[in-house]
Amino acid sequence: MNAMGLVEELVALPDVAAQKHFLDEQTLLLDDEVASLLKKQADHFLRVNIQHSLEIADLLSHIAELTHNQCYGALGLLVEANARSIGLGEYDRAIKLYDEAAEIYRSHGCVAEQARSQVGKVNALSYLSRFAEALEVGQASMPILEAHGQWLPLITLTMNLGIVYGRQGEDIESLAMFDRAGELYKQMGVEGETGWALIQQNRAVSLRNIGRFDDSITASQSSRDLLNRLGEVVEAARAHQGLALTYFVLGRFNEALDLLDNVREVFLGDGRHRDAMLVELYLSDCLLQLRRFSDVIEKCQRIRGLFSELGTRQVEALAIINEAVAYAELHRYDEALTSLSEARQIFAEAGNVVRVASTDLERSAVFLCQGRNVESLITAQACVSVFKAHHLPIEEAQALIVSARAALALQQNEQVRDFVLNALQVGEKLNIPTVRYQGHSLLGALAISKGDVQTAQTEFDQAIREVEQLRGRLMVEFRVSFLEDKESLYQDMVEICINQGEPLRGLEYAERAKSRALLDLLAYRLDLTIQARNEEDRPLVEELSRLRAERDKLYRRWESDAETSEGSERGWSSSQSIRQKAQQDVLALEARITELWHRLLIHNADYAREAALWTVRTESAQPHLDADTLLLEYFVIRGKLIVFLLTANEVQARHLDADLNTIRTLMEKLQLNLRAVPKSQARRIDALTVNAQAILLQLHQLLIAPLNDQLSGYSKLMIVPHGHLHYLPFHALYDGTSYLLEQHEVSYLPSASSLRYCRETRPASQLSLAVGYSQKGRLPFAADEARRIAKILDGQVLDEDRATLAEFYRMASDCRTLHIAAHGDFRFDNPLFSGLVLADGWLTTMDIFNLRLKASLVTLSACQTGRNVLGGGDELLGLMRAFLSAGAASVALTQWAVEDRSTAQLMETFYQKLAEGYGKGAALRHAQLQFVRGESDRSKAQPEYYAHPYFWAPFFLVGDAGPL
Numbered sequence: 001m002n003a004m005g006l007v008e009e010l011v012a013l014p015d016v017a018a019q020k021h022f023l024d025e026q027t028l029l030l031d032d033e034v035a036s037l038l039k040k041q042a043d044h045f046l047r048v049n050i051q052h053s054l055e056i057a058d059l060l061s062h063i064a065e066l067t068h069n070q071c072y073g074a075l076g077l078l079v080e081a082n083a084r085s086i087g088l089g090e091y092d093r094a095i096k097l098y099d100e101a102a103e104i105y106r107s108h109g110c111v112a113e114q115a116r117s118q119v120g121k122v123n124a125l126s127y128l129s130r131f132a133e134a135l136e137v138g139q140a141s142m143p144i145l146e147a148h149g150q151w152l153p154l155i156t157l158t159m160n161l162g163i164v165y166g167r168q169g170e171d172i173e174s175l176a177m178f179d180r181a182g183e184l185y186k187q188m189g190v191e192g193e194t195g196w197a198l199i200q201q202n203r204a205v206s207l208r209n210i211g212r213f214d215d216s217i218t219a220s221q222s223s224r225d226l227l228n229r230l231g232e233v234v235e236a237a238r239a240h241q242g243l244a245l246t247y248f249v250l251g252r253f254n255e256a257l258d259l260l261d262n263v264r265e266v267f268l269g270d271g272r273h274r275d276a277m278l279v280e281l282y283l284s285d286c287l288l289q290l291r292r293f294s295d296v297i298e299k300c301q302r303i304r305g306l307f308s309e310l311g312t313r314q315v316e317a318l319a320i321i322n323e324a325v326a327y328a329e330l331h332r333y334d335e336a337l338t339s340l341s342e343a344r345q346i347f348a349e350a351g352n353v354v355r356v357a358s359t360d361l362e363r364s365a366v367f368l369c370q371g372r373n374v375e376s377l378i379t380a381q382a383c384v385s386v387f388k389a390h391h392l393p394i395e396e397a398q399a400l401i402v403s404a405r406a407a408l409a410l411q412q413n414e415q416v417r418d419f420v421l422n423a424l425q426v427g428e429k430l431n432i433p434t435v436r437y438q439g440h441s442l443l444g445a446l447a448i449s450k451g452d453v454q455t456a457q458t459e460f461d462q463a464i465r466e467v468e469q470l471r472g473r474l475m476v477e478f479r480v481s482f483l484e485d486k487e488s489l490y491q492d493m494v495e496i497c498i499n500q501g502e503p504l505r506g507l508e509y510a511e512r513a514k515s516r517a518l519l520d521l522l523a524y525r526l527d528l529t530i531q532a533r534n535e536e537d538r539p540l541v542e543e544l545s546r547l548r549a550e551r552d553k554l555y556r557r558w559e560s561d562a563e564t565s566e567g568s569e570r571g572w573s574s575s576q577s578i579r580q581k582a583q584q585d586v587l588a589l590e591a592r593i594t595e596l597w598h599r600l601l602i603h604n605a606d607y608a609r610e611a612a613l614w615t616v617r618t619e620s621a622q623p624h625l626d627a628d629t630l631l632l633e634y635f636v637i638r639g640k641l642i643v644f645l646l647t648a649n650e651v652q653a654r655h656l657d658a659d660l661n662t663i664r665t666l667m668e669k670l671q672l673n674l675r676a677v678p679k680s681q682a683r684r685i686d687a688l689t690v691n692a693q694a695i696l697l698q699l700h701q702l703l704i705a706p707l708n709d710q711l712s713g714y715s716k717l718m719i720v721p722h723g724h725l726h727y728l729p730f731h732a733l734y735d736g737t738s739y740l741l742e743q744h745e746v747s748y749l750p751s752a753s754s755l756r757y758c759r760e761t762r763p764a765s766q767l768s769l770a771v772g773y774s775q776k777g778r779l780p781f782a783a784d785e786a787r788r789i790a791k792i793l794d795g796q797v798l799d800e801d802r803a804t805l806a807e808f809y810r811m812a813s814d815c816r817t818l819h820i821a822a823h824g825d826f827r828f829d830n831p832l833f834s835g836l837v838l839a840d841g842w843l844t845t846m847d848i849f850n851l852r853l854k855a856s857l858v859t860l861s862a863c864q865t866g867r868n869v870l871g872g873g874d875e876l877l878g879l880m881r882a883f884l885s886a887g888a889a890s891v892a893l894t895q896w897a898v899e900d901r902s903t904a905q906l907m908e909t910f911y912q913k914l915a916e917g918y919g920k921g922a923a924l925r926h927a928q929l930q931f932v933r934g935e936s937d938r939s940k941a942q943p944e945y946y947a948h949p950y951f952w953a954p955f956f957l958v959g960d961a962g963p964l
Contacts, residue, residue: 001026003033011041016055020062027066035060035072042079050087050271054080071113074104078117085124089274089310094124112148115141119153122160126167129314129350134164152195155184159199166206167314169354169390175206197226198235204242208249211393211430216246237266241279248286249394251433251470254478254608257286261599262536277306278315284322289434290474291481291872293326295595300326314355317346321359328366329485336366357386358395364402368409377406397426397435404442408449416446437466441489453496460493464512468616471516475605476526477598479517484872487513491637498642503653507644507752510635511618514722514874515750521885522757523617524607528849528885530597533604540603544596551589552841554582590833597832597846621752622648624759625718630711633720633752634703636660641703645710646752652710658702664724666702670695674896677950689948696734696949704733704740716921716961717744720752722874727867729895731928732953739949741928747890747921747961750876754884758959761889763816764854768795770819773803773838781904782821785861788904789819792911803839809851816964817857817914821907824862824879824894831869831877836862845882853887856964857920861907866893866956880958890920890959902951906931914964921961928952 001009006029013019023030038056045052060076063069077097085094098121105114118141125134138161145154162177182199185192200223207216224239244259260283267276284299300323307316324339340363347355361383367376380403387396404419420439427435444459467486471479490513497506520526530545532538621631631646641656641663673692680688703725704711711717717740719730731746732739740746749755770793772786773779783799790797795817798807803822812818823837835844860866860879868878875881883891892910906927913923929935931952946952 001029003029003031003037006034007037007041010038010059016058019055019059023059023062023066030063030067035063035075038063039075039079042082046082046086050083053083053087057083070104071108071110074101074113074117077101077104078120081124082120085120085127087270087272089127089312091124091127092311095121095128098124111144112150115144115148116150116153119157119160122157123163126160126164127312127315129167129312129346129352131164131168131351135161138164151184151188152192155181155188155192155195158184159195159202162202162206166202166209168352169392171206171209172391175203175210178203178206193226194230194232194235197223197230197232197239200226201235201239201242204239204246208242208246209394210391211426213246213250213430217243220246234266234270234272237263241282245282248282248289250431252473253286253289253470254473254475254602254605257283257475257602258605260286261602274306274310277303281315281319281322284319288322288325288329289482290478291329291484292478293329296326297323313346314350314352317343317355317359320346321362324366325362328362328369331369333366333370337363340366353386354390354392354395357383357399361395361399361402364399364406368402368406371409373406373409377403377410380406393426393430394432394435397423397432400426401435401438401442404439408442408445411449413446413449416442420446433466433470437463437470437486439463440466444489444492448492453500457493457496457500460489460496464489464493464509468512472611472615473608475598475602475608476517476520476528477601479520480871480873480875480877482872483513483516483875487873488638491635494635494642495637498653498655503644504651506653507633507646507651508618510633510644511751511753512616514720515754515876515881516616516873517871517875518750518881518885519617519753519757522754523619526607527604528601530600530846530850537600537603540596540600544593544600547589547593547596548846551586551593554586554589555842557582587829590830593846594830594832617753619753619756621646621718621749621755622651624755626716628714629716629718630714631718631720631749631752631755632707634722634725636723636725643703643707644752645707647714654706656702656706660724663699663702663728666695666699667724667728670699671896674950677948678897678899682945685945685948688950692949693734696732696739697736699728700733700735700740703728703730705735711744715744717746718749718755718961719746720749723870726870726874726876727895729949729953729956731925731956732949739932741925742932745919745921745925745961747957747959749958750881750884751874755960758884758889759962761856761887761960762854763856763889763964764814765816767815768793768817768819769798769808769811769815770795770821771798771803771808771838772821773800773823775823775837779821779823779900781900782823782861785821785904785907786819788908789821789911792908792915793817801839805838805841805843805847808838808843813852813854815853815855817859818853818855818888819859819861819907819911821861821904824860824865826864826867826878828867828869834867834878836860836865836879845877845879848879848882848886851886853883855888856960857890857892857914858883858888859892859907859910860894861892861898861903862894863897864894866895866954866958884959888959890957890961892920892924892955892957894954895956896950896954898954899951902931902946906952906955917963919962920964921957924955924957928955 006026010019010022013022038060042053042056057076057080060079061073064073064076078101081094081097084090098117102114102117105117118137122134122138138157141157145157158177158181162174165177166174178199182196185196185199200219204216204219207219220239220243224236227236227239240259241263244256248256260279264276264279280299281303284296287296300319303319304316320339320343324336327339328336340359344356344359347359360379364376364379380399383399384396384403387399400419400423404416407415407419420442423435424439427439440459440463444456444463447456447459471482474482490509493509494506497509530541532541625631625648627648633644635642639660641658643654643656645652673688677688731741770786770790772783774782786797786799820836825835827834832846833844835842865879868876868880871877880891880893909927909930910923913926931946934947
């Protein structure tokens with residue numbers, strides 16, 4: 001049997017024990033050729049299966065024992081060292097193994113082999129930031145390898161030295177090393193293919209750092225393609241990782257996230273947890289740009305723990321920086337500076353000048369937030385010098401932007417302009433939209449400070465275009481947080497347009513700022529359903545299904561424990577502990593479900609790659625407004641309010657003399673009044689009503705009274721709130737004698753542009769479905785409410801135990817009207833899990849995104865179904881957005897907890913009027929007026945009771961207010 005045949009038979013055996021037994025029987029055939037072939041096998045497994053590589057190291061040690069040849073043992077030590085270093089990140093252990101191998105070779109006079117044993121050591125040393133030692137070892141080994149014609153080890157060493165230079169920020173020197181190694185690989189033909197591909201990976205990093213993005217992308221793609229052809233799956237994943245990081249710098253965030261997620265799964269599948277955690281670090285870079293700061297902090301704390309344990313301090317420091325940036329964005333400045341000082345010390349001890357400057361740049365940004373403007377400017381300018389000296393244009397541009405912000409705060413206008421123009425030169429040359437939008441935004445602010453409105457308008461418009469290009473490349477659910485710190489751009493443009501007498505253009509910018517994710521969902525019918533659109537997503541979908549079922553089961557157990565403990569004083573303490581543990585488990589599951597859902601959406605966000613879909617669309621509401629309708633769109637500009645008045649024929653804009661803080665205070669007082677009602681006896685309700693009217697009068701004077709000259713000619717009002725005004729019942733505002741509802745039919749929209757899509761929704765059929773679940777008698781009128789409404793509309797009913805999720809899903813998509821009377825819960829901490837209780841579980845926001853409706857009306861007759869979390873760009877995160885995106889033309893919701901009996905009465909009247917042909921807005925108004933005017937069943941005996949806004953004002957209609 002020849003050496004090749006022996007090795008092939010050996011590796012085909014099922015386990016190490018069988019392999020060792022085979023070697024025992026073939027001792028006489030074991031020689032240098034067998035050892036060399038096993039080393040090649042180990043090198044291959046190093047890139048595809050670390051465990052197999054470690055097993056070969058064990059086999060080589062066994063061969064050394066059988067043959068009494070210590071050099072085979074040294075080879076085994078090298079194989080294990082490579083696996084520990086490259087595959088597992090155990091660098092200290094790997095260095096000891098490299099040195100043990102070198103000592104064996106030295107003792108046997110094997111000079112070339114001794115030098116070869118140091119090749120991998122250079123890489124391990126660089127991971128531990130022992131750069132000077134790495135360069136010393138590498139430079140000592142290079143001439144020995146060259147003199148002995150050890151070309152493959154020499155090339156690998158050259159590549160490793162390039163990596164060392166790169167980790168110190170010396171990218172020009174690094175690239176020169178990689179190019180030299182690449183030329184040597186080319187001369188080796190097929191034998192050098194894998195090495196050449198690895199060189200391209202490393203070249204891509206240096207090329208990216210010096211701003212040669214197209215070359216970097218080409219290098220990554222060439223490496224990936226060749227490695228895939230060679231079956232090197234893990235190394236191909238590394239090439240994808242490099243490509244992802246280049247996409248990140250170019251603002252192609254969704255593509256970066258998608259690639260990184262796939263890379264992480266490859267690494268985890270091969271047991272490379274260190275590499276997978278490094279991917280988490282790169283993911284945290286992306287999440288910082290998307291302003292998902294809590295996610296960043298959670299990831300970075302895990303990353304820090306692992307890399308601290310491994311002794312890779314500089315990687316740990318990178319995680320510390322990202323954690324610090326997240327702290328700063330959350331206004332936790334002291335924590336941010338403490339973290340940055342820790343990271344800076346790590347880089348300084350390693351002699352990494354570039355990373356020290358990167359850390360200082362983040363410190364400069366924090367100084368600016370603290371008002372330490374001079375300190376910020378001096379620090380940022382020092383960073384500019386370092387980055388310029390090291391030929392790092394991207395970092396230089398970022399430092400110039402921070403310098404410009406500090407100079408603007410110091411009113412050093414000429415310096416601002418110089419800094420920004422230099423940064424923009426880099427942004428334009430290298431096509432970096434993040435630099436361009438910040439630069440144009442600063443030039444706009446500079447123009448405003450000089451009173452140059454025309455230039456400001458041009459610059460802000462360009463900045464907005466850059467922001468919207470970046471936004472368009474994101475998965476739709478990430479677009480919300482991305483806009484949080486960019487709203488001021490739109491506010492500046494709206495204000496300029498109004499001051500210039502251009503209200504229509506001002507409205508367009510206001511609309512470009514509002515509820516964009518919902519509008520994208522409506523305009524492009526983006527699909528957020530949980531389904532596997534390709535085979536790769538099937539495990540993800542299966543895991544999501546499993547976790548959601550587990551969450552529902554745990555949630556039911558949590559509720560059951562709560563019910564069991566009621567009235568049991570002795571068992572209260574232990575039951576409370578059980579409930580707290582169940583709650584923590586539920587929240588952890590929900591966080592995991594949210595993360596996996598986002599990963600699924602990222603994988604399927606093809607629209608984020610289509611430039612035709614990046615343009616922000618605004619749809620004029622004017623063609624959809626009747627002659628008797630006035631649309632009021634409120635917009636907040638730095639704490640002050642303006643309102644657009646839109647009719648079928650004209651657009652006006654007015655500044656309101658209304659301070660937002662005053663409005664918030666009044667809204668808080670109103671909430672206190674509303675919360676007092678269900679706890680009060682009937683005789684106190686009249687006094688509470690008077691108090692509520694006094695508060696609502698003040699709000700009316702601030703928000704409606706200044707517009708009275710325009711309102712009198714219109715019987716219908718459509719209101720588009722902004723910010724905290726979304727929580728205000730405009731229809732309940734009081735002018736001293738009557739509520740706004742008594743004078744006008746009032747409906748709501750999340751944005752004026754959404755009116756078109758609500759009006760164009762066509763019902764699937766004439767079918768109606770009413771769902772009623774009393775939650776085991778807690779809501780005694782809910783099931784009866786559903787039955788009455790089904791009878792009025794001649795529809796179908798799912799009541800009590802029949803009100804299951806499966807039946808609802810089966811019937812909902814074919815209905816013109818959907819009515820749900822049940823217990824509702826608003827989840828401020830995670831609106832994806834706001835929902836309604838049905839007989840066998842919760843119907844959550846996430847579930848609704850999986851529906852496909854063609855309903856004219858969805859009514860959520862439950863507590864707080866209209867509450868939302870306000871996201872970036874005034875996005876409303878909650879049930880309403882989910883139902884509109886699922887296809888509902890309008891949704892009737894509630895702003896606060898509602899009373900069971902009065903709700904049933906109001907809803908019965910609402911549907912009676914709908915059956916008589918009333919429009920949806922008119923029918924709801926009629927139902928509410930019966931309470932205001934003392935015409936409801938209970939109010940006939942106690943007119944002061946149900947007349948309080950608590951009973952009728954929580955209900956509001958969003959979307960198309962016309963007939964069914």
